[in-house]
Amino acid sequence: MNNMRTWVDISLENIVHNYREIRKLVGEERKIMAVVKADAYGHGAAKVSQVLEKAGADRFAVATLQEAIDLRNAGIKSPIMILGGSSPDQTGELLKHDIIQTIYDLDIAKEFSQAALRHNSRLKVHVKVDTGMSRLGFESCREEEVDRVCEVCSLEGLEVEGIFTHFATSEVPGDPFQKEQLSRFVRFCDSLEERGFHIPIRHAANSGAIINIKESYFDLVRPGLALYGLYPGPGLEDKIDLRPAMQLRAQIAQVHSFDEPVTVSYGRKYASFRPIRTATVTIGYADGLLRALSGKFDMLLKGKRVRQVGSICMDMSMIDVTGVPDVREGDVVTLFGTDNGATIPVEELAEQAGTISYEIVCALSGRVGRRYDNFMLPKE
Numbered sequence: 525m526n527n528m529r530t531w532v533d534i535s536l537e538n539i540v541h542n543y544r545e546i547r548k549l550v551g552e553e554r555k556i557m558a559v560v561k562a563d564a565y566g567h568g569a570a571k572v573s574q575v576l577e578k579a580g581a582d583r584f585a586v587a588t589l590q591e592a593i594d595l596r597n598a599g600i601k602s603p604i605m606i607l608g609g610s611s612p613d614q615t616g617e618l619l620k621h622d623i624i625q626t627i628y629d630l631d632i633a634k635e636f637s638q639a640a641l642r643h644n645s646r647l648k649v650h651v652k653v654d655t656g657m658s659r660l661g662f663e664s665c666r667e668e669e670v671d672r673v674c675e676v677c678s679l680e681g682l683e684v685e686g687i688f689t690h691f692a693t694s695e696v697p698g699d700p701f702q703k704e705q706l707s708r709f710v711r712f713c714d715s716l717e718e719r720g721f722h723i724p725i726r727h728a729a730n731s732g733a734i735i736n737i738k739e740s741y742f743d744l745v746r747p748g749l750a751l752y753g754l755y756p757g758p759g760l761e762d763k764i765d766l767r768p769a770m771q772l773r774a775q776i777a778q779v780h781s782f783d784e785p786v787t788v789s790y791g792r793k794y795a796s797f798r799p800i801r802t803a804t805v806t807i808g809y810a811d812g813l814l815r816a817l818s819g820k821f822d823m824l825l826k827g828k829r830v831r832q833v834g835s836i837c838m839d840m841s842m843i844d845v846t847g848v849p850d851v852r853e854g855d856v857v858t859l860f861g862t863d864n865g866a867t868i869p870v871e872e873l874a875e876q877a878g879t880i881s882y883e884i885v886c887a888l889s890g891r892v893g894r895r896y897d898n899f900m901l902p903k904e
Contacts, residue, residue, distance in 0.1 A: 771861025
């Protein structure tokens with residue numbers, strides 16, 4: 525058997541291909557901030573960032589301070605921005621590692637400024653504007669929020685380098701709320717300019733907006749999901765050529781043949797009243813295989829689709845291999861990806877689980893191994 529019970533095969537070559545396709549869309553004049561939070565959506569932030577930095581990515585975005593520090597420890601020299609919140613108590617670490625912090629509240633901004641001044645320094649920040657996500661940021665529809673951002677820009681301990689927002693429906697071509705959010709963001713930025721505050725970098729475009737909303741490119745774009753070859757919504761395949769970078773695989777641990785009626789797994793929710801052969805596969809919900817998928821999806825075995833049966837267990841799951849000859853311990857099973865010319869896309873699993881592809885790839889746990897291709901960028 526393979527030394528890894530469960531693993532993903534990751535194509536760095538495809539990630540670089542996707543980066544170059546994004547570059548074609550947005551042009552050379554705009555910066556690309558590669559979003560590598562959540563361990564690069566499960567693809568491995570260190571290796572992904574290293575290859576993207578060599579390919580020309582200008583910046584990187586993460587969700588937490590620790591994710592940013594991990595990139596620095598991996599040798600990343602480019603600017604790194606934290607998209608979420610940090611504590612002002614962490615200002616020393618932000619300065620030490622040269623990390624850009626998101627600011628979305630005046631009182632917290634004041635604390636960051638004071639902390640930076642105690643370190644005899646200025647903290648580089650980007651201001652987050654909430655234009656319709658109702659999640660994080662200064663509210664774009666309130667005039668007093670413009671005044672608050674003006675005050676942020678005046679804080680001695682902060683260097684306000686950028687201002688940004690995030691779309692709620694960018695994956696839907698032509699959704700009217702996109703224009704509303706864009707309009708709110710531009711009006712907010714213009715109001716700052718009218719008050720004498722010019723913020724050098726504006727950005728709004730995530731993966732969906734890069735594909736669907738060209739007027740949102742501004743100075744910088746933030747591709748995440750698209751870098752990993754996944755489309756943020758249906759019907760976008762003709763707009764950009766993305767190649768999936770991840771394939772999830774496991775192995776068969778044991779094969780059973782049953783001639784009498786039998787039930788499978790916890791709760792006896794699957795019953796067979798015909799002769800059946802089942803195989804136990806070395807992946808379960810502790811590996812990130814959502815238990816909600818129990819009995820709803822196929823895996824690939826020797827290029828054939830086989831149905832998962834019974835409740836998914838913590839470390840194992842079972843499949844019906846009755847129609848596949850000569851199945852043995854150690855045979856490789858593909859949960860999403862390609863096997864002998866047959867393909868199951870990750871979007872298929874997401875649909876069957878009632879979720880999005882983001883969750884499927886991000887849910888994979890740390891005990892799932894990674895195998896990378898040997899792709900190397902040519903030396904300059």
